[in-house]
Amino acid sequence: MHARIAVPLAVAAALALTLTACGRKPAAPPASGNFQAQVWVLPAEVGSMAPDLVRAPDGRILLSWINRREGRRNVLQFSSYTEADGWQSQPRTIAIGNSLSASGANAPHLLATRDGALWAQWLQSRPDGAGHDADVVLARSRDGGMTWAQMTRVNDDRALAEHGFAALWPTGDDSLGIAWLDGRAVDDAATTEHPESAPAVQANAPDAHAMAGMAHGGEDAGKSTQLRVNGFDMNLRRGADVVLDPHSCDCCQISAAMTPRGPLLAYRARSAENVRDIATLRFENGAWSAPKIVHADGWKIEACPVAGPALAAQGNTVIVVWYSERTDKPLLQLARSTDAGDSFSTPVELDAGAPVLGRAAVAFDGQQVWVAWLRENGQGQTLMVARYSPDLQRRLQTIEVAKVGARGMASGYPKLLADDGMAWLVWTDSEGGVARLKGARIVR
Known part of the structure; x- marks a missing residue:
């Protein structure tokens, strides 16, 4: 498919790429020998959940999470780590409030840009709404996360509707792009406004998403959920929204990866017949491409599975992992692109069968592809990691990381x-019914 979606000039300017950010060392041969998982002690307190893990341009690892404790307001925090120095001395707080939604599926995200700024995105439930009604909030810190004075709402409508499942990527030294799922179209009478000020984070409201009950049932549930995209500059000035897909899956995560040809998005598309296969789009030469299906699984399901794809990229090589039931059984698949997402190879089966959960993560370091996923049987859940050769033709190792x-x-x-x-x-674990973040370093 070569059809393209034109982008307004404001968005095109906001999404202009700094291609040097994609420059990486050439791929090395797959690492030999066996790796093992070592305990990686995290700075998050008991009650923490919904982690995000990203790398900053200066090489630091940034970990964010929500701390949710009975009788306390929810707190979004982060910390940074280097192999040489370990964790910074004290986690820093980004936002606090009962309206800050604590959801493992619709988790916050953190991003660092080359100007030294930090960006944070989270979901905030609407005090005048109910159930899943929430807004996507974006904040920026100019002082390493000590203060977050800049804040805005990403979705520019006031519809009592679901917004979320966002993905972030840098578009230059001091700007970013953001994609999210937007449910405003189900309420044509909703008014819209331009958000000029920061939303209140102290409002008392129930969480927009509980950890259970995330699947939206029914033929018409979220039938008009849109995949939208926009760009924000260093002053949080926005471009104009672009609707990339007017009929996406309701609540599956979006993933973003940078390639030399532009940012690539992966999401779960949805046909009029409720076929929900994974699709990608790329921003290149001032326009977003039309969606392309990664693999025609033909998986038809009436309710959203809350299982979005995950992407990893280095140069023009892109790896995608996703969940499907195209074989009438749970299935996790991997596919590879060598042309920045224009096309993908025939999928490789990562895992299949009743124990497989649809929650996976992927990383690519040039030497090997890393994949993490969860399984569950009568004895409980197990967190797994596998290593593959860069061409996905050889599984190098499978590691049971944790019960x-x-x-x-x-x-x-x-x-x-x-x-x-x-x-x-x-990952998020549970001890005595209370959430707790755990970590592992996987080394040779």
Whole structure:
């Protein structure tokens, strides 16, 4: 498909790429020998969940999470780590409030740009709404996360509707792009406004998403959910929204990866017949491409599975992992692109069968592809990691990282980073019914 979606000049300017950010060392041969998982002690307190794990341009690893304790307001925090110095002395707080939604599926995100700024995105429930009604909030810190004075609402409508499942990527030294799922179209009578000021984070309201009950049932549930995108500059000035897909899956995560040809997005598309396969789009030469299906699984399901794809990229090589039931059984698949997402290889089966959960993460360090995923049987959940050769033709190793005390959606979604021949992994566990973040370094 070569059709393109034109982007207004404001958005095109906001999404202009700094291609040098994509420059990486050439791929090395797959690492030999066996790796092992070591405990990586995290700075998050008991009650923490919904992690995000990203790398800053200066090489630091950034970990964010929500601390949710009975009788307390929810707190969004982060910390930074280097192999040489460990964790910074004290976690820093980004936002606090009962309206700050604590959801493992619709987790916050953190991003660092080359100007030294930090950006944070989270979901904030609407005090005048109910259930899943929430807004996507974006904040920026100019002082390393000590203060977050800049704040705005990403969705520019006031519709009592679901917004979320966002993905972030840098568009220059001091700007970013953001994609999210937007439910405003189900309420044509909703008024819209331009958000001029920061939303209140102290409002008392129930969480927009509980860890359970995330699947939206029914033929018409979220039938008009849109995939939208926009750009924000260093002053949080926005461009104009672009609707990339007017009929996406309701609540599956979006993933973003940078390539030399532009940012690539992966999401779960949705046909009029409720076929929900994974699709990608890329921003290139001032326009977003039309969606392309990664693989025609033909998986038809009436309710959203809350299982979005995960992407990893280095140069023009892109790896995608996703969940499907195209074979009438749970299935996790991997596919590879060598042309920045124009086309993908025939999928490789990562895992299949009843124990497989649809929550996976992927990383690529040039030497090997790393994948993490969860399984659950009558004895409980297990967190797994596998290493593959860069062409996905050889599974190099499978590692059982941990037995997980959480059950069902309480274990959330693992996050994975890899570089320099090692990997870092974080996940949500449960001890005595209370959430707790755990981590592992996977080294040779």
